[in-house]
Amino acid sequence: MHARSGTLVAMRALVTGSRGFVGTHLVAHLNACADDVIEVDRVIGSPPIEDAGAIAELIAETKPDAVYHLAGQSDVAASWSDPMGTFLVNADGTLNVVRACIDAGVERLLAVTSSDIYGMVSPDELPITEHAPLRPVNPYAASKAAAEMVCIQGFLGHGLGVIRARAFNHLGPGQSERFLAPALAARIARNELSRTSVVPVGNLSARRDFTDVRDVVRAYRLLVIDGEPGEAYNVCSGRDVAVSEIAKILLDLAKFPMSLEQDDRLFRPVDLPVQRGDNAKLRATTGWAPEIELTDTLTDTLEDARNAQTSQTGDSHD
Secondary structure: OOOOOOOOOOOEEEEEOOOOHHHHHHHHHHHHOOOEEEEEOHHHOOOOOOOHHHHHHHHHHHOOOEEEEOOOOOOHHHHHHOHHHHHHHHHHHHHHHHHHHHHHOOOEEEEEOOHHHHOOOOHHHOOEOOOOOOOOOOHHHHHHHHHHHHHHHHHHHHOOOEEEEEEOEEEOOOOOOOOHHHHHHHHHHHHHHHOOOEEEEOOOOOEEOEEEHHHHHHHHHHHHHHOOOOOEEEEOOOOOEEHHHHHHHHHHHOOOOOEEEEOHHHOOOOOOOEOOEOOHHHHHHHOOOOOOOHHHHHHHHHHHHHHHHHHHHOOOOO
16 A cells, blocks of 8 residues: 555545545545545435444455545534534544445544644643643544544554644635635635625634645645554644734735725634644655645735635636
8 A cells, every 4th residue: 555665656535525525526536536525415315324234344355555635624604503513523433434345454644633732731831742742622623633643542542554744724725615714715705796995804813723735635645655553744834824814815815905894793602713734744654744835825815705706707807
């Protein structure tokens, strides 16, 4: 499957959540690496991740060298309204994948969790390392922390070659408007068509660690190749950026001047003031480094939003 000399050998890879935002980019990257990709997603008629028997049968029949487990409920707001459903997908779903991989003898499982599991951190705890305590503050984060416990048990109890990827915020074309940057980009794109200038925003003071999704999926494959089973790795840029800076870059890319207007309805019930990860472990293990600049990522995000708007209206944004 792989060679730890640095040679990236093609492998048979199964991807859950393959038609989601990250999954789409991961499948494209794996295909570019000449991997044999098996897609699993409800959109293409695959069984739901909550169906333990069907998932076990699928993994046993396809015999992948590696499984990338991306499928999940990733909407923090939705987790407040349906915490049980969020746990069913994120925690129980991960358990189903872990058990299926153990039974099928899968060599590597990359389980993607979230930096949200770290929760509130004080300034002296930044940057956040993999040794930081888990203090989830919302049901989504708690479900991902539970998923991590399932993975640890799979490694300790069964010797499963599972690697946990703790993804910090990632951006790029194709991301849902439920998330900050694409939501802002979509509002700007709509304003460009309607010739309006006010862009509603939520909390501008929050600071996050953003990485381009195309850099993120490179990290995922490198972790499957070189990651240490049983270990967790932060996937992040190593620097924090204020939401206000994201908004400023997007406004600077707009076709005419626009202004921001704070809307209390866009604030989360509980929001983390700052997150900045330490990616030293990932870098040392795989040699990975982010390559795509934030401005380039946001340029692509806004262009994607413009294309989505014009496809709905039939108008040109030139």
